[in-house]
Each structure stands twice: as C-alpha cells, then as structure tokens.
Amino acid sequence: MMNQQRSHVDFDVVVVGGGPSGSVAATDLARAGKHVLLLDRAGRIKPCGGAIPPRLIKDFEIPDHLLVAKATSARMIAPSTKEVDMPVGDGFVGMVDRDVFDEWLRARAALTGAERRTGSFTRIDRDADGCAVVVYTERRGGEEHRVRARCVIGADGARSGVARQEIPGADRIPCVFAYHEIVKSPPASAAFNPSRCDVLYQGKYSPDFYAWVFPHGETTSIGVGSANKGYELRDAITRLRADNGMAACETVRTEGAPIPLKPLKRWDNGRDVLVAGDAAGVVAPASGEGIYYAMAAGRFAADAVQDFLATGDARALKGARKQFMRAHGKVFWVLGIMQYFWYANDKRRERFVKICEDKDVQELTWQAYMNKELVRRKPMAHVRIFLKDMGHLLGIRGVAA
Template sequence: MKIVIIGGGPAGSTAARKLAPFYHVTLIQDKLDFDKPCGGGIKTKAFKEFDIPNKLIKHSLDHVIMKYKNTTVKVDLNGKNLSIVKRDEFDKKLRDLAQQAGAKIIYGRFKTVKNNKAIIKTDNSILNLDYDILIAADGVNSTVRKALNLPKIPATITHYARIDQYKVQTCEFFFDFDIGGEYYAWAFPHENLTHIGTVSRGNFENLCRYLNVKAKPKGYKIPTWQENIIIQKNNVYFVGDAAGQVMPLSFEGIYYAIKSADLLANCILENKNYPNEWNKRFFKEFSLMKKLEALNKTFIRGFVVKAHKLKLIQKFSVKMWLGE
C-alpha cells in the first residue's frame, strides 16, 4: 500500500515513522529548515512515550508563573514535567527518525490532487504521486483541505515575537484582560532569547509596555478546536493542526499532533475507523477544556489565578494539564 503524507511537522513525521516499517511511505515537506513560530512547550513525558531523544530538550521546567494584576503565583509542576524545544531542530529530528524507519522524504510543495495522485512541485520538477492513502498533516492553513473543498480549520490569530530584552527562567503566563485578551499572554525561555505571544495586536502592544520591551510581532494562526471538524474524507485523513487538534485553553498542539498521528497510524494498521477512535480517546478531554476555556473568558479568570495559591488547586490543574 502506498501512503503519501503532506507536511513534515510533528504530526506528519510521527505518522511516517510509525507507518514506514509496514507500507511504502513518502513524506512531503515544503521547507527544509522550517522553524515553526511556537513557544516550543511540550509535556516532558512525550519524549519517553514516543521515543524522542531527550537531547532535544532546551529547558526542563519544574514550575511556571501565573500573573494577574498584583498577584504572582508560582505553580509547582511536580517535577521537571514541562520541556521547551527549538522547533527547527525538533521537527528536523522527527523527520530524520521517520527516514530511519524507512520513509522516503521529498522536499517539495503539495499543490493539489488529481485522480488519486498528489501533485507536488519541487525545485526542478512536478511530481504526480500515486497513493492509496493520503495523510494531510500540512498545518492550520492546510492546502489539502482547500484542494478537497473542505471548510477551513477554525482558528484565532496570535501575535508572536522573539526578543532578547526580557529574560525568563521559566514559562510565564499573563492573565490581565488588557494583555491576555480572550485567552492569556505568555513568555517562554528559549536559550538566550524569550518567545512572547498574545492574541490581538493591541494585546501584544500592551504586553510589550508591561514588559518594557520593544518588539514587532508577526501574526500566525492557531486552531481553536471545536467538535465536528471533518478529519477524514474517503482515503484522505487529516491530523494535527490540519485537523484542528490543538487542546483548547492550554493551546498545546505539538503533543496532541504527535498523539493524534500515532492514533491515526494505529487505525490504518488495524483497519479501525479514525474519526471514531479519535473521539473515543480525545473528545471528552477536549470538550472539558473547551468549557474551561469559555470560563477563562469571564471575570472568573482572576479568581482562578488567585486560587492557584492553594497547593490543592495547583495539583489538580497540573494533573489535568500535564497528567503528572
């Protein structure tokens, strides 16, 4: 069986790595050294769970900081359970692992599908690749979704920058409404830089004033998951951001892209229904987080931050977030 996977981010590479020992797998990646705009935060348990080398971890964090008005809360993560990776290096390694497992990698851009062939444009040619199964792991702006006339993935714009003027030792989250907007703003450590992000442009400018830094943000989309997103159409499967599989509220996309790709690969190997299996595994968790995300948009947000001074609440949140 021939499987063509579009997108060599965490989702596509994970599916390729798992399927390559059994099928003829071709992974298509448009950019050689793509450095996905990202905080790079991922549950530490992912490294063991998916046999990913620990040396990719740039920061191992045992606590995070929540800020709301005059309240600052240090949240204990019950061990070094949150890690930060550099996305260009992390994604490249996952592609290498897929290649070692037997996947063929082609650097080129997926354009469209015609008669069960994926049309790929490389630097010097146009390829027509036969497939029995096509996996779309091509991110939030999925070209495969467009080619199949499927609705776009629901998403919000985030404003994001990399700065060197405000140094952080761990992940900081800012919940004031003028900074955090509908969700929250964040500052994550990245070796000698700090990655910062928030929702609207106005929130970003307020964040810069608050941190006393100057930065020019770029806007990027991040999926806002909701139920009933189409994740399979005949022999085409969608996974990761291309399927909207980012956890509401925490906005973790890396871990859930990898988890969902692993589940998809198992469904293909065991001939199971992918949308049903995904819902069985994730629907409850995503729905609950969606409800908490809605609460976070109300005045309750301030109380929730303050409640995290209590160790019991910290333990509960960390268990829900990191599973630790």
C-alpha cells in the same frame, strides 16, 4: 477493495506536512514496512511556546539533547498584576525549539525508511482507476510533480489544503491567531526566571486568550493569541516586551499562524484521505497546547491507515478520530468550557487566576497536564474544586474554603 486492485502506485502513503503530526505518522508507517513519502515545505516554523510534557517525551522517545530548557514552575498573572506561582513538583516540563525539534522528527522518519521530499502541496487529482494523485511543486511557479498513492494523510496545518479539498466543513474551523517573537534571553532576575513559564491573562495583551513568556535557554518565546480579527498582535507583543523589561532584547525571528481550537467532526473523506494534527483541529482549547495532541493524532492516523491498507475498507480511517476522542475528548470538552467562561473578560480572568492559588487545583492541573488524562484518584478534591469554581464564577467568597 479498489485500492488492492490498482496495478501500480508510487507510495503506499503520502504524508503532506512534516510537522510533529506528519512526522510521527510517517515514522510509524515506515516502521511497519510501508512505502511512505513525507512531503514538507521548506523554511516553515510554527509559532509555538515549545512546551512538551513528560508523557510526550516518553511516548515518542524524545532524547534529552532536544530539550533546550526544563521548566519547573509556571506563573499565572491576572489583570490586576496579581501573580500566582504553580510549582511543577518533582518533575519538569521540557522546552523545545520548533525549528530544531521538527527537523529532528523529520530526520527520524527518513532514518526509519520514509522518503523525504521538499515541496508545496497543490491538490489531489484522480487517475482513471480512481487512485489518488498528490500534485506538488518544488517552488512557486515551478514544474508540477505527481505521485500515486493508496492513501494520503494531510498534516499540513490549520489551513490545510488537503482538508479543504477533501473534508467537508474543514474551511470553517474556528481559529485563534498566534504571533510570537523569539528573542535572546535576558539575564535571570526577579522579572525573568529561566526555569519558569509566565502566562498572562490580561486583556491589555489579549482580549480573549492569553500572552506568554516561555524561556528556551539562550532564547525566549514571547507570544500572544487572539481570535479577534484585526487585533494588533505585534503591538501587543511590543507592549508586553516593554512592560517586562525585554524591549532591548535582540529579536532572533518572528512567526505567526492560525491555531485551530476545535477538532473537526470528520477527519477522513470516506475513501482514501485522512487528516491529522492542526489539519484535524487538535489543539487544546484554553491552553493552546498542540504538540502532544498533534503527535498523538499522527500515531492514531498511522494505526488507522495500516488497518485501511490491510483491508481496503475505507471505514477503517474513521478509527483515527474515534481513538483520539476516546483518549482526549473529555479533556478538550473541559478546556473548551474553561475558555468560554474564564477568558470572556478581565473580571473573570481575575477570578480564574485566584482559583489557581488553590493547592487542589494546582496538583490536579499538573497531573492532568503531565500525564495527558483527567485525574480520578481524588474525587473529593474534584468536588472541592467544583464548589470553589462555582463560587468564584458567582462572586461568592469563602465557598468550600
């Protein structure tokens, strides 16, 4: 009960990092009547394809004006240049620009009651009574500011300073490095469809992940990811733009960042610090999707912190990871296996894209993506997919045709 005995704190919760995860956590906690500080660095935009599923739009009340485009299909492109179109069906995938989207989320947190400050996290100190003190600066080399808090949420990205200081093993989280260029969209053509997301599973662009071309209305995100240290991502994008006839498109900005692909085994320090979003490693393997999972983690973090503040029992903080893994752990496990097997080389990628032609695969893939849960309504479809999947993996033609 140490937290409840402290005579004075500046905030109930300090949230470090104003991306989707931190902003959701700050909003939920402020709505619950907590005194919240949302601390975020200025001018940071994460490289991201910007796709958000209907589940996210509904759960987090995202207004339509933030959607700069609505994708109605995806095109999977194999090493041989074989193309497989996967129409969404009756729905769509929303596309957002992260600079606008993230700022809107931060502004909503402030309107809900969270206090916003701009600054860079430095460290967490402890006062004589054991209270957490978040230390930050407004600019490099500037004066340090100190705020006392009953609890701290670290939502400050894949190389989280909060996690590295407070969570054992956080400095060893595996990452893919992503880089993208935002360009002005070319006119619609056979090669470029403003309502289609292209995903390229080709070793010439990424030896172990994939490249993408995601339209955002007036602009387009052209990106690539790889875990291979030293791989020249910028050169890969230059080749991709040239191959797709987009070399002459005006470049608006470029961004790069590490993206974690495995949740940390522990999200809290057993005392008064909890991490969420990229800091907790909640980016989906194989797909690299992170926005929805970051926001879900932020919500679970807010719930766990509310329990902690109400009881003073630090064990409540473990609830954030427990709830997240209960909801999404199986999906992460399946996607991790997919990435391990199918991204290993171009021969397997070719077979993977071939699998995507299957209507059962397309239907279940879209349902799982749009609703963020594994689909159980069609057990025989899963059986057929398993048999086909094994057939492709082993190179056996005509399995379960």
